[in-house]
Amino acid sequence: MHWLNWADFFNMGGYAFYVWLSFGMSALSLSYEVIALRNRRRRALRLSRLLAQG
Amino acid sequence: MHINWFKYSTPQTFYPLAGRMLPWFFGLAVMFGLAGLYVSLALAPTDFQQGEAYRIIFVHVPAAWMSMLIYIIMAAWAGLGLALNARLPAMMAQALAPTGALFTVLALLTGSLWGKPMWGAWWVWDARLTSELILLFLYIGFIALQSSIADPRRADRAGALLALVGVVNVPIIYFSVKWWNTLHQGASINMTNAPTMATTMLIGMLLMTLALWMYTIAVALLRVRCIMLERERSSAWVQILYEVQALPELNTMPGAKT
Amino acid sequence: MNQAFFLLLKRDLKLALRKRADLATSLFFFVIVASLFPLAIGPEVAVLSIIAPGVLWVAALLASMLSLTRLFASDLVDGSLEQLLLAPQPLAWLLLAKILAHWLTCALPLVLLAPLIGLQYALASNVLAVLTLSLLLGTPALSLIGAIGAALTLGVRGSGLLVALLVLPLYIPLLIFGADAVAASQHGMSATAQLSLLAAGSLLALVLAPVATAAALRISVE
Numbered sequence: 001m002h003w004l005n006w007a008d009f010f011n012m013g014g015y016a017f018y019v020w021l022s023f024g025m026s027a028l029s030l031s032y033e034v035i036a037l038r039n040r041r042r043r044a045l046r047l048s049r050l051l052a053q054g
Numbered sequence: 055m056h057i058n059w060f061k062y063s064t065p066q067t068f069y070p071l072a073g074r075m076l077p078w079f080f081g082l083a084v085m086f087g088l089a090g091l092y093v094s095l096a097l098a099p100t101d102f103q104q105g106e107a108y109r110i111i112f113v114h115v116p117a118a119w120m121s122m123l124i125y126i127i128m129a130a131w132a133g134l135g136l137a138l139n140a141r142l143p144a145m146m147a148q149a150l151a152p153t154g155a156l157f158t159v160l161a162l163l164t165g166s167l168w169g170k171p172m173w174g175a176w177w178v179w180d181a182r183l184t185s186e187l188i189l190l191f192l193y194i195g196f197i198a199l200q201s202s203i204a205d206p207r208r209a210d211r212a213g214a215l216l217a218l219v220g221v222v223n224v225p226i227i228y229f230s231v232k233w234w235n236t237l238h239q240g241a242s243i244n245m246t247n248a249p250t251m252a253t254t255m256l257i258g259m260l261l262m263t264l265a266l267w268m269y270t271i272a273v274a275l276l277r278v279r280c281i282m283l284e285r286e287r288s289s290a291w292v293q294i295l296y297e298v299q300a301l302p303e304l305n306t307m308p309g310a311k312t
Numbered sequence: 313m314n315q316a317f318f319l320l321l322k323r324d325l326k327l328a329l330r331k332r333a334d335l336a337t338s339l340f341f342f343v344i345v346a347s348l349f350p351l352a353i354g355p356e357v358a359v360l361s362i363i364a365p366g367v368l369w370v371a372a373l374l375a376s377m378l379s380l381t382r383l384f385a386s387d388l389v390d391g392s393l394e395q396l397l398l399a400p401q402p403l404a405w406l407l408l409a410k411i412l413a414h415w416l417t418c419a420l421p422l423v424l425l426a427p428l429i430g431l432q433y434a435l436a437s438n439v440l441a442v443l444t445l446s447l448l449l450g451t452p453a454l455s456l457i458g459a460i461g462a463a464l465t466l467g468v469r470g471s472g473l474l475v476a477l478l479v480l481p482l483y484i485p486l487l488i489f490g491a492d493a494v495a496a497s498q499h500g501m502s503a504t505a506q507l508s509l510l511a512a513g514s515l516l517a518l519v520l521a522p523v524a525t526a527a528a529l530r531i532s533v534e
Contacts, residue, residue: 001096009096013106018171022110022164023095026117029156030269037276044283045297052293191481198477202468211531212464216478219460219524223482226513230485237492 065142065282066291072275079272083265090261098254110168111255116263118161118186122224124154124270125189128196129221132214144210145285147217148200149278153270155193161186181235185228192220206285316401317409324413327386334382339421342375346429357434364433365443365494369487371429372422372447373454377479379418380458381465381472383410384529388466397533404522407529411459411522419451435498442497442507446490449507453514456521457482463528486513 003009012019062068094112101108128150135143162183169178177183199216203209286292293299328335349367353359387393396406426447427440435443461479465471493506 002099003096012109013100015105015107015171018107018167019109022113022167023091025163026113026160029160033153033156033273034276037273037280040280041276041283044280044287048283048287048292048295048298051287052298188481188484191477195478195481198474199464202465202470202474205534208531208534212528215460215524215528215531216464219482222520223485226485227481230488234488234492 063140063142065145065286066289068142069279069282069291069295072279076272076275079268079275083268083272086261086265086268090258090265093254093258093261098258099252104172107168107171110164112258112262114161114164114168115259116266117157117164118182119263120266120270121154121157121161121186121189121193123267124150124157125192125217125224126221128154129217132210132217136211136214136218141207141210141285144214145278145281146274147214148210149274149281150270151193151197151200152277153273155190155197157266157270158186158190158193162190179235179238181228181232184235185231188227188231189224192224196220313401313405316399317405320406320409321413324410325416328413328417334379335417335421338375338379338418339425341378342371342422342425343429345371345374346432350432360433361435361498364430364435365491365498368426368430368433368443368494369446369491372426372451373480373483373487375422376419376451376454377458377476377483378472379414380462380475380479382418383414383459383462384466388533393529393533397530403526403529407459407525408518408522411455411525414459415452415455419455423447423451435494439494439497442503443494446493446503446507446510449510449514450486450490453486453510453517454483456514456517456525459525460521460528463525463532466529466532486510489513 010016010020062071090112094109098109098112100106128147131143131150132147135141135147165183165186166176170176196213196216200209200213203212283292346368349363350360353363384393387396397403399406423444427444430440430443458475458479461475461482462471464478465474468474489506489509493503493510496503496506
């Protein structure tokens with residue numbers, strides 16, 4: 001383990017903004033992609049149901 | 055032993071297979087991701103020159119590698135669809151494109167966030183970042199072309215041709231950008247500034263790349279299932295799907311039949 | 313086969329020359345864009361001579377791209393494009409005739425006008441020669457690659473902008489070598505390497521692009 005305590009870990013040697021923004025942005029966009037796909041799937045299924053019933 | 059290679063080559067047969075594979079690839083992505091994050095954020099030592107900011111490479115480089123890999127794989131699927139005149143490979147190419155574009159954008163943004171503390175500028179025109187930018191243009195062109203053509207089969211084929219032309223051009227573009235970059239060596243900024251990397255750092259990058267790779271496959275499978283549901287909506291095999299027939303929680307319209 | 317090639321070439325040239333206004337617009341677009349930069353940046357000769365290679369090449373690139381939609385549009389409308397697809401001669405060969413006609417009427421005037429525009433940027437005569445040569449060697453590739461884009465976006469709404477989006481990334485290598493050829497000659501260095509690469513690009517496009525354009529046309533005209 002490289003870090004001695006949590007404070008140092010979050011501080012990232014002074015580069016907290018850049019490092020955490022990079023990792024955070026990546027995590028957020030990947031989550032967004034999955035959520036958007038879930039919604040797309042739900043929409044497609046709903047439309048297929050309407051078509052199957054109608 | 056007789057292997058039927060084409061058993062899963064139609065949307066109808068691939069759809070359930072993709073559904074079964076999905077959770078495994080998401081699981082692998084999470085596994086590699088957690089391991090990679092641990093190595094890159096907690097285990098890897100500090101870089102002598104760049105301090106802690108260098109840790110951005112653990113997202114920047116995997117994203118960049120994947121963006122290039124996805125383009126090649128996308129073009130391969132598209133070419134297969136063109137050669138076999140089949141829908142499923144074309145749908146796979148269509149499914150991969152947005153993820154590839156997303157990784158390209160991430161590579162550019164994280165590259166920017168790395169460049170600012172290191173070299174004081176939000177953007178540097180170094181050969182790799184510039185090539186990455188051009189790759190983004192190629193992705194956007196592919197997505198724009200496919201969404202602007204109404205007929206789905208024509209969109210498939212036109213996109214496939216564009217992807218193949220793009221893939222042929224990528225080495226030419228990369229070579230010309232490297233040439234351009236060596237000419238204007240005002241700033242000798244080289245973002246590949248990690249000549250001797252500690253083994254831990256390499257392991258971290260490898261794990262993160264694998265995580266993104268598994269994620270890409272999972273998301274592509276998820277997206278291709280959506281594409282199939284959308285494009286094959288009126289066909290019988292979609293209409294008799296369990297999800298379409300039976301799940302009441304999807305039914306949010308009042309008064310509709312269950 | 314040769315007869316069909318030359319007949320098609322003559323036909324396209326004749327049709328293009330009937331609409332001389334169209335040809336003039338791409339030419340004037342080139343002139344206007346080249347004039348915008350001194351207006352935007354200022355007339356200091358030192359600055360202009362630095363930006364000249366890039367600006368002139370980008371202006372030529374954009375002007376030749378503007379004319380791409382004209383390549384197949386009128387033939388699609390009057391039905392002759394479908395006849396072309398049904399012809400017994402190889403489609404790629406026939407398309408080469410069309411692209412050649414397009415280059416002769418849209419790009420060649422640009423190449424010939426470039427030295428005059430280069431004078432506005434106070435370029436020396438040897439630099440102007442390299443500029444003209446670089447455009448002469450590079451514009452065939454621009455027309456050939458552009459034809460693929462025009463064929464892919466045939467009949468699509470907003471195809472003018474879409475073609476730009478598709479084709480400009482592919483133009484970038486040509487832009488780099490072309491502008492660098494001019495810049496090299498400005499510094500008294502030989503531009504042979506860059507010019508050779510431009511020629512190589514055009515030759516490669518000459519071999520591959522008509523085939524790709526033919527495939528794209530067949531995809532677009534079902």
